[in-house]
Amino acid sequence: MSNNTYAIIGSGALGGFYGAKLQKAGIEVHFLLRSDYQHVQENGLIIESKDGDFTLPKVNAYNDTKKMPKCDVILVALKTTQNYLLPELLPPLVKENTVVLLLQNGLGAEPEIAKVVGEERVIGGVCNIASNKIGFGHIRHLDYSLIRIGKYVTNYQPTAITDKMKEIAQEVESAGVPINLTEDLLRERWKKLVWNIPYNSLSVILNSRTDEIMGDTNTRILVTEIMQEVLEGAKSCQSQIPDSYIQKMLDHTDKLRPYLTSMKIDYDKGRPLEIEAIIGNPLRMVNKAGVNLPKIAMLYQQLKFLDARNRQDI
Amino acid sequence: MSNNTYAIIGSGALGGFYGAKLQKAGIEVHFLLRSDYQHVQENGLIIESKDGDFTLPKVNAYNDTKKMPKCDVILVALKTTQNYLLPELLPPLVKENTVVLLLQNGLGAEPEIAKVVGEERVIGGVCNIASNKIGFGHIRHLDYSLIRIGKYVTNYQPTAITDKMKEIAQEVESAGVPINLTEDLLRERWKKLVWNIPYNSLSVILNSRTDEIMGDTNTRILVTEIMQEVLEGAKSCQSQIPDSYIQKMLDHTDKLRPYLTSMKIDYDKGRPLEIEAIIGNPLRMVNKAGVNLPKIAMLYQQLKFLDARNRQDI
Numbered sequence: 001m002s003n004n005t006y007a008i009i010g011s012g013a014l015g016g017f018y019g020a021k022l023q024k025a026g027i028e029v030h031f032l033l034r035s036d037y038q039h040v041q042e043n044g045l046i047i048e049s050k051d052g053d054f055t056l057p058k059v060n061a062y063n064d065t066k067k068m069p070k071c072d073v074i075l076v077a078l079k080t081t082q083n084y085l086l087p088e089l090l091p092p093l094v095k096e097n098t099v100v101l102l103l104q105n106g107l108g109a110e111p112e113i114a115k116v117v118g119e120e121r122v123i124g125g126v127c128n129i130a131s132n133k134i135g136f137g138h139i140r141h142l143d144y145s146l147i148r149i150g151k152y153v154t155n156y157q158p159t160a161i162t163d164k165m166k167e168i169a170q171e172v173e174s175a176g177v178p179i180n181l182t183e184d185l186l187r188e189r190w191k192k193l194v195w196n197i198p199y200n201s202l203s204v205i206l207n208s209r210t211d212e213i214m215g216d217t218n219t220r221i222l223v224t225e226i227m228q229e230v231l232e233g234a235k236s237c238q239s240q241i242p243d244s245y246i247q248k249m250l251d252h253t254d255k256l257r258p259y260l261t262s263m264k265i266d267y268d269k270g271r272p273l274e275i276e277a278i279i280g281n282p283l284r285m286v287n288k289a290g291v292n293l294p295k296i297a298m299l300y301q302q303l304k305f306l307d308a309r310n311r312q313d314i
Numbered sequence: 315m316s317n318n319t320y321a322i323i324g325s326g327a328l329g330g331f332y333g334a335k336l337q338k339a340g341i342e343v344h345f346l347l348r349s350d351y352q353h354v355q356e357n358g359l360i361i362e363s364k365d366g367d368f369t370l371p372k373v374n375a376y377n378d379t380k381k382m383p384k385c386d387v388i389l390v391a392l393k394t395t396q397n398y399l400l401p402e403l404l405p406p407l408v409k410e411n412t413v414v415l416l417l418q419n420g421l422g423a424e425p426e427i428a429k430v431v432g433e434e435r436v437i438g439g440v441c442n443i444a445s446n447k448i449g450f451g452h453i454r455h456l457d458y459s460l461i462r463i464g465k466y467v468t469n470y471q472p473t474a475i476t477d478k479m480k481e482i483a484q485e486v487e488s489a490g491v492p493i494n495l496t497e498d499l500l501r502e503r504w505k506k507l508v509w510n511i512p513y514n515s516l517s518v519i520l521n522s523r524t525d526e527i528m529g530d531t532n533t534r535i536l537v538t539e540i541m542q543e544v545l546e547g548a549k550s551c552q553s554q555i556p557d558s559y560i561q562k563m564l565d566h567t568d569k570l571r572p573y574l575t576s577m578k579i580d581y582d583k584g585r586p587l588e589i590e591a592i593i594g595n596p597l598r599m600v601n602k603a604g605v606n607l608p609k610i611a612m613l614y615q616q617l618k619f620l621d622a623r624n625r626q627d628i
Contacts, residue, residue: 202616206620218619221615295612301533301536304532305522305532
């Protein structure tokens with residue numbers, strides 16, 4: 001088995017969980033933290049998980065990437081709104097053969113990071129996970145954990161699965177986290193957007209939970225129509241997603257408990273919203289292909305208004 | 315000069331103001347009131363107006379149309395959400411040659427009222443007025459007062475100006491209220507919708523005043539795009555509105571003080587919203603003509619969700 005070391009950039013609900021699982025499996029992990037640094041440095045991490053609770057009393061915690069060792073895999077689990085920090089955070093961690101795995105929402109981060117570390121190092125990924133940070137160094141993992149990763153090359157062209165991806169898959173699986181490898185990263189990103197665009201947007205615009213949106217005839221139809229636009233957008237970027245995927249997402253959402261989306265949580269906390277990654281970048285990619293998505297364009301405008309005002313208020 | 319008697323159905327900010335102006339000009343007016351009945355019965359009406367304040371210590375006040383005399387002109391100034399009451403309210407007031415003048419927002423009330431009193435009696439009108447009811451029998455008229463009226467015939471076909479309309483115009487003008495007569499009621503209704511659809515909808519959905527909507531680049535563009543859809547919708551119903559009308563409406567709105575739309579005021583008070591008159595009926599008329607207005611359709615769905623939840627909460 002390979003023996004990669006991992007740096008976790010953004011050790012919150014997502015990065016903290018996956019990093020802890022890897023460390024628990026005996027892999028060397030280094031965590032970059034901000035607000036939790038002091039606490040985690042002294043007390044480690046507590047993971048409550050539906051797959052089994054565990055604690056890591058001692059972890060490698062840092063508040064500066066310049067103090068961290070260079071690693072084989074840099075796992076970026078920041079919100080995309082923090083990506084402006086990466087040109088400074090990443091270079092100190094990079095050595096020969098280091099790869100950067102972007103576990104983030106939306107589209108369009110990979111080409112930006114390719115400019116910083118070189119395209120050959122960039123892998124993208126989407127996560128299907130429900131977890132929250134409920135206190136300093138304290139994460140509650142509620143459901144799912146599947147990761148899907150694909151190599152990034154220019155313009156998100158499909159490309160072969162690399163040996164490094166296979167090594168990562170082995171290590172992640174050894175930590176009890178399911179992982180899929182794909183030759184088509186763009187399609188995975190678009191599939192995730194089928195859910196993320198309607199629910200994240202409407203939860204903020206309509207100040208609502210997913211169950212409220214699904215329980216009203218008008219917004220239930222609206223969600224379906226927005227999903228159809230996402231499929232149309234994906235198609236214009238050569239990502240074919242079957243129509244049946246819409247029903248699958250609706251059924252999945254019907255089964256969720258009353259749920260606040262990540263964008264709604266950010267909004268309620270006055271944090272910047274991931275509007276560009278989740279809506280702006282996909283829209284621009286589709287517009288470049290000559291396709292117009294009127295409903296998603298309007299969601300973008302409404303969210304930009306609300307986000308600007310939300311942060312003005314603080 | 316003719317000598318019509320007027321019944322005012324809905325003596326609030328709009329009907330109370332116009333009715334008071336008519337009575338002040340010596341015309342016989344009968345007011346139907348609900349919550350204000352007792353007070354107005356005893357104290358009359360107070361009008362604060364930029365055209366001159368006045369009081370009417372004694373008015374003909376009623377709380378039931380069955381107690382009112384039959385009148386020549388029934389001026390309906392209810393919110394369209396109250397129109398379900400009209401089949402009961404109107405018949406006691408109707409005599410030979412009575413006309414019903416619907417001074418209401420949106421589209422689609424006239425054919426409903428035609429079923430109740432006969433199409434030959436129905437006249438529609440739009441008002442350009444800023445006024446508020448600020449207390450029992452107390453109305454503050456801030457700006458404008460122009461009324462535009464047109465005869466209704468099946469499917470809002472253009473039709474000739476009638477003698478009765480000319481009589482009404484004479485009487486309204488004698489009361490110091492400007493009035494225009496039109497052969498094309500439908501076009502007047504669509505022109506009003508160019509303003510009403512974007513601002514009423516977005517003020518509720520985005521919890522905002524008109525100046526906030528106009529002050530943000532994204533929503534300013536969105537307003538323009540929605541107005542373009544309204545023009546497209548009007549065109550599909552044979553109502554031509556020139557593109558320059560959009561700029562006129564934007565300029566007009568820029569000049570308004572920070573302003574809450576009537577739909578936003580209704581929303582904040584937990585009242586039902588005029589969604590069907592202002593958005594639903596125009597959308598259905600346009601869809602029947604085979605045209606799709608995706609942004610306005612989405613506004614409709616968002617508003618229906620918010621309205622349903624708003625009234626659930628009470």
